[in-house]
Amino acid sequence: MAKLFSDREIRAVAIFLPLAGLLITALVLVRPSANPEAARRAEAAMEIRRDSVELRHFDPNTATLDDLLELGLSKHEAVSLLKYRAAGKVFRIPEDMALCYGISDSLYRRLAPWVRIGRKYAIAPEEYRTGRILPEPLTPQPFRIDTVSVRYLRAIGALSKRQAEAFIRWRDLSGIYDMEELRDCYVVSDSVAAALEPYIIFPERKPRPIEEPVELNTADSAALRSVSGIGPKTVGAILAYRERLGGFLRAEQLAEVPGVTERNYEKILKQIYCDSCKIRKIDINFASPKVLGRHPYIAPQVLRKLLKARQLKGGWSTAEELIEEHIMTRKEAARLAPYLQFGSVSGPADE
Structure with a gap:
């Protein structure tokens, strides 16, 4: 019967196996034993924050480890910022702190009001342009x-x-x-x-003599800007929302406009009113999908159901039918109904 291995192969295996055993034994002896408890203690030590936190102005470019710990950073967060700085990074504006990998968004928001970037590090510092050294x-x-x-x-x-x-x-x-x-x-x-x-x-706003409140559906940008509490950005948001909506039925709808804050809302309400006769209605039976989809009270899923049902049925006579056919909920229909008109389904209504 022929041998499976030659004598040379048997000798090679006999030499290799003891050597492999010795190598494995050496690796086991040299490798430090894992100590999960010690690792947890070290990690916890890095996360400990000082009990007494003193928020004060600081420059992240010059703050020391103790300064950062006193501001409420954990040791891990403080060391991360110092390593980030040691790598050659410079904080030019407060927002640069948010780029540091050890600073979370919540921590940055808490510290941002207290950040003061020194003139030496700020973007385009004036002394670099003029050659003069300015005081802190x-x-x-x-x-x-x-x-x-x-x-x-x-x-x-x-x-x-x-x-x-x-x-x-x-x-x-x-x-x-x-x-x-x-x-x-x-x-x-x-x-x-x-x-x-x-x-x-802030100074007290001088009361503006108003003989009559501003009518929200016909007011132009100048009239809206004259209302206390409506700033330049809010004027644009109100005009854009009014166009999409077709006009305001009630003054309270102003709260739906992006940019109108809760604080200003109550102040604005006292200076405006709405003429509901000025609203622009949509013929739900003949309006294009683009016109319907632009209205803020018609959600995308409602629009899909409405267009599919209109294609099959041809149209509706009342908002109640939209509820019965499960196209809208009663609440959705009640909110949208004042902006709808129902043209005869026998033929297109005049645009």
């Missing part, structure tokens, strides 16, 4: 927004000279009476507005 920013003190000067805004490091001058021109032209109007100014970023908010003293 002053600590902000409460100030009136209607009388603050360009010099003061520059001194606290809030705005550059050009930005501050543009801001003063905007203020003198439009007036600034609350945070929403402050943020409307194009040179004021969200981070700057948030940092200044604790120090700003």
Whole structure:
């Protein structure tokens, strides 16, 4: 009977197996034993935060480990920021902190109002352009927004000279009476507005003599802007929503407009009214899919059911039929009904 292995192969295996055993034994002895409990303790130590947290202004480019721990960062978060900085990264604006891999969004939002970027690190610092070394920013003190000067805004490091001058021109032209109007100014970023908010003293808005409230469905942008609580951005949002809606049936529908805050809503309601006769209606039996889909009260799934049923049936005579055919719920139909008209299904109505 022939041998399965030659003598040479048997000798090679006999030499290899002891060597392999020795190698495996050496690896087991050299490898440190796993200690899950020690690893958990080390991880927990990195997550411990100091009991006493003192929020104060700081520059992420120069803050020390102790400074960061006192601000409420865990050791892991503080070390991550320091490593990020050691890698050559520079925080030019407060939002750069959100790019640091160890800083969560919630932590950044908590710290953002307290971030002060030094002139040495800020984007386009003035001393680089002029060659002059400027002093460190002053600590902000409460100030009136209607009388603050360009010099003061520059001194606290809030705005550059050009930005501050543009801001003063905007203020003198439009007036600034609350945070929403402050943020409307194009040179004021969200981070700057948030940092200044604790120090700003707004003037009292002078009451505008109004003989009659503003009619919401016929008012142009100038009339809407004259309403206290409606800023330039909100004017555009109201006009766009009014066009999609076909007009406001009730003044309370203004709360549906993006940009109308709860605080301003109550103030605006006292200065406006709606003429429901001014609303524009849609002929549900003949309107195009594009016209129907643009209305904010017709959801996409309702539109699909409506178009399919209209193709089969031809049209409807009342909103109640839409409910009976399960195209809309009673609540949806009640909200939309004032904007509908039902043309004769025997032929297209005049456009």
